Structures are given as C-alpha cells and as structure tokens.
Amino acid sequence: MSAPVSPALLDTAPVLDIRGLRLRLPRTARPVLDGVDLTVSAGETVALVGESGSGKTLTSRSVLRLLPPGAVAEGRISVAGADVLTLTPRQLRTLRAGTAAMIFQDPRAAINPLRRIGDFLTESLRLNTKTPTAAAEARAGAMLEAVGLPPALLRRYPSQVSGGMLQRVMIAAALMGEPALLLADEATTALDVISQAEIVALLADLRTRFGTGLLFVTHDLGLAAALSDRVCVMYAGRIVESAPAGALFARPRHPYTAALLAATPRLDAPQGRLDAIEGQPPDLRTELTGCPFAPRCASATDVCFERTPAADAVPGDPAHLVSCHHGDRLEGSTGHA
C-alpha cells in the first residue's frame, strides 16, 4: 500500500515538485534535460509545451522514473512527498500503480488488444493491492461511468470501441489507483478536435471532483492556453518561460514563445504566409553555450551566445518567469494581436 499522505501536507506541498532536474544520455554532448524546475499543486493543471526533442516527454516520464537506458538523472523529483529518484523498486511500483498515473498519446499502443477492457482496468488493483476481483470490477465500472462510458464496456475488447472511447478507458485506468498526480503525454493529439474537446472537458471535470494535479504535455500552444492554469514552454531541455496561461498567450516575454505563437496557423489571423522560425533546434551532439535559442533569435546579441540566461520574474508579475537576456524587449507586445 502507498504511504498515506496527511491532508495538512497536501495543502502545503505540491503533488509534483521537480528541482534542478538534469538528465544525461549516453553519447550526447549536453544534458537532454538541463536544470528543469517545475511544480504542480493539488487540483492544478500545468501544461508543458515544446517541440520534438525539447525534453517535454522525458520530463513527464522522469516523474515515473521511466528513463531511457543509460540515462543519468541529477536533481530532485518529488511526487506527493516521495523522492522518485531514490525509491526502491517496490516503492516505485507503488508510485506507478497508485500515486501517479500516465495517459499516453496512442491508446491502442498502451492496451493489450487480446484482453477485455475489464481485465485491463482491474489488473493493477488485483495485482498490487490484492483487491478481490468483484470489488475491482465494481470500481472499474464506477470509473467508466466517471469518464462517461457505460460499465457494459468492461466485457468488450479494445478493437470494438473508437479511439476517443479508448482514450477515455485509458483515463479511467489512470484513475483506478486514485492518483494524486495525472500525467497526460499528448493525450488528445491523436483525436479530432471534437473528441479532444470532450476529453479536455472530462479532465477538467475530474480535476475539480478528485483534486488531482495534472501535468499536460503537448505541442499545441492553443490547447495549453485553453486548458491549463499555468504553461511552461520548453526549448532544448530547459524551461524558457513559465506563466499563467492568459499572460503567456497575451504577453509572451521569451522570443521563442512569441515565435511559436506567430508560427501557429490560427483561425482569427489573416490568410497568407506564416512567420516560420528559420533553422532547427540544437542537436544533442553539440554542446551549448549561452542561450539555446540564440542562433534562431532575431533579438540575440553577443551576451546571448556567451552567458546562459537565468529564469527571472517579470517586473510586477512574480508568477511570470522568463529565461532571456532581453526579456524586457518584448514588453508591450501583445503577442498575437
């Protein structure tokens, strides 16, 4: 059984607290995660946004210590008080089965097609907590109802339901262990916009009902801004900007955030060419000095290539952190007007 967390602790401590996480992979010149700081409080939704290779998925997987072979992690990850990087295998199993749960992008890749949905949902309870099958099935039925599916689905096979329904099944599975923290890695990317809206509505609903903290990993800035309390933007293994969703969208301070917003095809923008970001993100085989975005940045000066910018609060807004030597340059920009 997982160690009970006292309600007093829940109020004060965040459900997820990552401090100075640095992750090195074999045969790379620089850490793939380089000093990531991130917190998620109970009932809070934090979006982690970035492009391929930015380290957003590795960050969320690190929370469950699902690290690639040969990876060396430094720093501290604490989930509901447990220090993830130092847990014993048994404690780690408890963490993954209960305290923290992950929803992946492709539900069909994460479920055994030969077993009934009921077997899949009850498996972790039956194996990890020795819950009797009947009780586990009752809970699985209740969880299916919580995500808006009929309990009769327990008898069905994954191939008999649609992708949107199966993603709901995955969410129900994640809820089986009453997690304090839910990690969603591109959980709606494979779905069309309408199903995506349904899943997001469901996650928002569950968060208010169960007080679960949610870390939502996505490449979609619009989605991040729409569903989260706070957005963290990652680039080359670092969080370059973090702010309340509204502020980040309306007044981005990091040139990368602003460039990402400008490159996104939008419904309310005029037709025509997009402001593409030229160049490529830095390769893992090259070492980085200074700001990782400097080579692609229009505002870069000499200092950007020499010194790594620290995360500083925007004057007058302590919740808005930006790692840029020229974070004040975009002041007064309205982001996407």
Next chain:
Amino acid sequence: MPEPALVVTGLSRSYGTVRAVDDVTFTLPSGGSLGIVGASGSGKTTTARIVVGLEHADAGEVVVRGRRRGDRARGRAARLARAREVQMVFQDPYLSLDPRVSVDALLRETLRLHFPRVDRSRRTAELLDQVGLGTRAAGALPRQLSGGQRQRVAIARALAVEPAVLVLDEAVAALDVSVQAQILNLLADIRAQTGISYLFITHDLGVVRCVTDDVVVMRQGRIVESGGTTQVLDSPQHPYTRLLLDSVPRPGWDPRAIATARRTP
C-alpha cells in the same frame, strides 16, 4: 475559364452498412486549393484515396483535367499518364519513404520513369532547390533527415511527376509548429510558381484557413457545407461547421459546451 483540375461528382463508397462517402461532389479549379475538413470518420480520407485511386468508388466519377479516371489503368503508358494526373503526400514522413533509397536516387528513379529524356541531374537539383533542400540532403538516406526534411523530400518526389493535382492527406499534421509553418509557406510558394492544384485533407481549421481558397466540410460521409474558405470559417451556416470551429482550443474556450453540443444531434 480554364478547365478545372479536378471534378468529383456523386462519389459514394460503402463498407458493409457504413456509408463512408455518400454522394460527394466538388470542383477544384486549376491552380486552386481546396480543403476537406471533418472529424475522424467523416469520410475525408476515403474521398482522397478514391481521388488518388487507392480505393474504388461504388458510384460517381472523378475527372482530372477533363479526363475520367477509370477503375484500372491498362498498360505502362496508361499507368504513367494516370500517375501524372494525381500525386499524394501522406501524413507520416517516417513511413512514406523507402529507408534504403537516398533522396537523389529516389528523385532520379521517378524522373527516369516519367521523363526519360530529361536531364536528370539538372532536374533533381531544381526539385531539391524548389523544396528548400540543399545538395547535402541529396545524398542522404531518409533516416539521416529530420521529419520536416523528409516531408520536403516527399513533396519533391510528388512534384517530380508534374501532376495536375497534389493530394495532401494531413501532410503537416505530424510536424512541429515551427516546421509546419515552413512547409505551409513552401506549399504556398510552389502553388504560386507552378500553378499546381491542391486537395488538402486536414482536421486543422487553422491550416485550412492558411492554405486553401475553398473548403468542404464533411460529416458522416456527406458534405454539409462548402464555399470560400474565409466565408465558411467566418460565417458558418451549418451547426456542424460551428461545432468544429468552437472545438478549436483558444483562451476562454468552453470544452464542456462542445461535449454537450455533440450529444445533441
């Protein structure tokens, strides 16, 4: 008025009892760009696959540059002519290229088949230049290229045939935002330069706004609304189009209202 690049009339296709495509009719003008949007299962990809010839229609016809696309091309010349009518770029740049064939060899092979008398070195360099790839990429195998570069290769290969219509099935959906913007700009440039026509299949309404002149909205195999892209997106007439538009995440977005709206038919 020049001949339309593509005319689709009364296209239907059923799988068992499901009508995947149900009486679909639209016209793609020469040099135009038409978007097909809809949720999963709306029939947009099946329509595209019938246009390309990867799927057969139960009824209806597809006419490219005034020539009806038959069910089967007989003989080598007919097959090549058919290939020059429509080319396709797929969603996943990691799956649509042969991992053992270099970019250069891939383009040369296509040119050899279709234009045996053309100067292949010159044309290959032209194509690479057109899609913004350097000569360094020419010798590369697909695994040595990034996702965006691979999609550029797939576009170059399709352009090598000089087709009348290029079908892009979610061709930018798998790309990162910054790379997606580069490819969308590239596609706009190519259309302006060559006068090629695009049939753009996507679920992303922002992309549709960016790259198409006209749009058809599909639901459960049927077209529910069609018209100029700006007009349809700015003043949607059909409730389903409105639902699709409301589903696009933005600040102040209400996903609960969409979930409710979907359940009310």
